[in-house]
Amino acid sequence: MSKELIRLVNCSMAFDGEQVLDHIDLYINDSEFLTLLGPSGCGKTTTLRIIGGFLTPLEGEVLFDGVRINDIPPHLRQVNTVFQRYALFPHLNVFENVAFGLRLGRKVEGQKKKERIPEEEIRERVMEMLEVVSLKGFENRRITELSGGQQQRVAIARALVNRPKVLLLDEPLGALDLRLRKDMQSELKRIQQQMEITFIYVTHDQEEALAMSDTIVVMDQGRIQQIGTPEDIYNEPKNAFVADFIGESNILDGVMHEDFVVEFFNRKFKCLDKGFAPMEPVDVVIRPEDVDIVPPESGQLRGTVTSVTFKGVHYDTIVDFKGFKWLIQTTDFHDVGETIGIVLNPDDIHIMHKSQYSGLFGDYSSYSEEYDEIGDVAKLDEEEGAQDE
Amino acid sequence: MNKRGLFAVPYVIWMGLFVVAPILIMLVYAFSTAGGGFTLDNFLGMGDYLSVFGRSFYLALIATLVCLLIGYPMSYWMAREGARFQKVAMLLIMLPMWMNFLLRTYSWMSILENNGLINQFFRAIGLLDALGVDHIQMIRTPGAVVLGMVYNYLPFMILPIYSVIVKLDRSLLEAAADLGASAGQVFRKVILPLSLPGVVSGVTMVFVPSVSTFAISRLLGGGTQMMLGDLIEQQFLGGAYDPQLGAAISMVMMAIVVVCMTVMNHFGEGEEQAVML
Structure with a gap:
């Protein structure tokens, strides 16, 4: 064409x-x-x-x-x-x-x-x-x-x-x-x-x-x-770098058990990905806006809210799941200290092969610092431009 | 007067004592007779010296042009080389200026004399015999005076032009090339117009001292190439003692220079704004 x-x-x-x-x-x-x-x-x-x-x-x-x-x-x-x-x-x-x-x-x-x-x-x-x-x-x-x-x-x-x-x-x-x-x-x-x-x-x-x-x-x-x-x-980032650079992403370590089944946080989830080796270690990407918050007793996973930031349309909510902090974007307000449950649908879970970028991104433990870094990008780029000349 | 204005006081006193007052004294002299009365004779009698005026401006103009023709390409080349080269080149350009001005000009005398270095060399290689002459006349010619001016004032042409070109935004040159300009067109349509302010100040800094010089014309012109500077000097220190006439001549020279510079500056005005962007 x-x-x-x-x-x-x-x-x-x-x-x-x-x-x-x-x-x-x-x-x-x-x-x-x-x-x-x-x-x-x-x-x-x-x-x-x-x-x-x-x-x-x-x-x-x-x-x-x-x-x-x-x-x-x-x-x-x-x-x-x-x-x-x-x-x-x-x-x-x-x-x-x-x-x-x-x-x-x-x-x-x-x-x-x-x-x-x-x-x-x-x-x-x-x-x-x-x-x-x-x-x-x-x-x-x-x-x-x-x-x-x-x-x-x-x-x-x-x-x-x-x-x-x-x-x-x-x-x-x-x-x-x-x-x-x-x-x-x-x-x-x-x-x-x-x-x-x-x-x-x-x-x-x-x-x-x-x-x-x-x-x-x-x-x-x-x-x-x-x-x-x-x-x-x-929707289909190839590695952790792309997933992190384009939009916000929670990136977890997982293991692909068989086609359409992935395990993370000691729990198996259904997903839409296939073609991985049996028991292959993978990166699992979950977009913050794809996570559904439910009462703790009906959630697939349970976590504690550690920070909430109002962003206009939604709240940036940081939730601690067994030490790994997720960013969840939700229109519902959940206060700090509250325990919530989450549900993940198969099409919310994106699987990537491990790469040199694995483990570098996707944990929101240092959430506020990350925002500072985004702010610094413009400054860094100017320096790069100056070097070109 | 506000507090910051106080800092200007030393300068204002200095200017008043050593710039404004002397000019006023000269102005009074220019309109006085030897006895102290008012007269216009000093100006009316100046017609006798028209040839000196003509020669001064003519030689200074040629020297300025030669400086420009040598200085511009030199500055352009320097500005485009690496930083280390620029430092060395700058040092070489400044080096002669660390030597005394008179000494430099005396050295040129011994080079250009009838029995000087160049003629000795020509004699040694048999050139003079071949031409059937005793020597080639170089000293005591207009050319020698122009050479002296160019030698002494060339750095004043190079420095301002260099500093403008070196500050040119390289992305402008890239933009011009990107839009289809060949190397020659980039120079003509971008570099040249944007470096005009440097040319204007270079021309000013060479032309003004050239037109009023007296040592160069006396030493290298050997009395045959009298210029305004020599004429004025004679009225104050020489045999023709007539300070009133000397003052009048300086006033006229100053007026002509001011007019020339105003025209020049107007020429480069539009571009000056551009460079400050």
Whole structure:
């Protein structure tokens, strides 16, 4: 159905001997919205810069429409980028920023010299783009007179006016406040569908990735952890890292007795997974919103509430089951100290093979600290960006 | 006056005593006769020295241009190399300035003289015999004066341009390349316009001392290349003693320089804002 446009084959990259990309294989279809998602230092920006032509992989191939483009410099690629901090030209106004690519002329088949684009055409295309990003009437403004969100739109218009086949976006919403982020998310999705071009989007924000993407590529430590639709990634995480990074997860040690039967906390549960070796140790993922709270006497498991946080729509309730603390999201209030029972349905239980990430995530004993870490992600990412320069 | 204003007091006193007061004294001199009466003769009689004015501005302009042509590529190259290279290059550029200005200029004399190092070398390799001349005339030419100015003032061109280019956001260059600009287009459309403020201050810092120099023109021009600085010096310390005329000439020179700089600064104004972003 949809055609493959870009393929990375066995790509590796290292800076100062430190491996940042470890033999990545990835293909990207025409007109899809693909997100590279992962924590700082996972290799997502490096992957983007390789596609943009700012980095050449040490190993492996980059194919565009089936043609190897490893050695093609950025200005000859049919790819444009929206940079993390916009990188707008401060000496030009809004109109001239957007017109920048058009004023450079266009390539004519078989000729070395670029052909000038007529002034009327430049004007028409710039105004059309400014309309797409809702910045009509701003064309004579200086860049310094724009808000962050407006600068963002200029950067998008500037990249799209060249009619690239692919738009690369490097954490484009990172500098905006929450409200503006949400608006821009749907705006970007709308632009992508309207222009029918491929977006490759880099972010560390899982909510953003889930909301916008056709395909999500979860990365960590220079490797691809999972590729799939947002639903796949959320519902069927491949390992503990993905389960923890996408949404909240309780991750327990379990043993797969036979197909559709898993044991944890010394109790057998029915599940929907099969194909594991008999008595294989596994990671069991249970999403906090899937847990049903019942009176203690009718629960499959019994635990004690140790903390409750009001979150607006629901309560984040931490429940201690034999020393392992679960996060349960529920609309019912249960006070600290209360004993509750829980029931798990077979489709609430997700089974994963053990991986290098087993045991690292999924216990909410240090619940509040974990929230601090999430807050730190943005800061860490800025440091990563600074190193790139 | 608020408390913070107090900190400016020493500077204000300094400026008043050593900048404002002397200029006022010169202004009074420029409009006085030797006896002390008011006159405009000092200005009206200046027409005799038009050639000196012309030569000063002409040589200073050439020296500034040469500095720019050498300094810009040098700054550009330096700014794009690694940090260690930049440190060494900076040291080499500053090194000559640690030596006394006169000493530096005297050394050029002994290099350029009719019997100096260069002519001796040419004689040794038989070049002079081949040309059938005794020496090649280098000292006491306009070229020697320009050379002296370029040698002495080149660092003042390199430093401001370098510091602007080195601060350029690299992502701007990447963005330009990403939008389809070749290396040449990136330079013409992004680097050059954004480095103009550095060029403006470099040009100012070379042109102003060049136009008013007197030691370089006297030592390397050997009296044949009289410039405004020499003329003014003669009115105060030399045989032509006429401080009133000297003051008038300095006033006119100052006025011309101020006009030149205002035009220059206006030229780079739009870009200056841009760099502060």
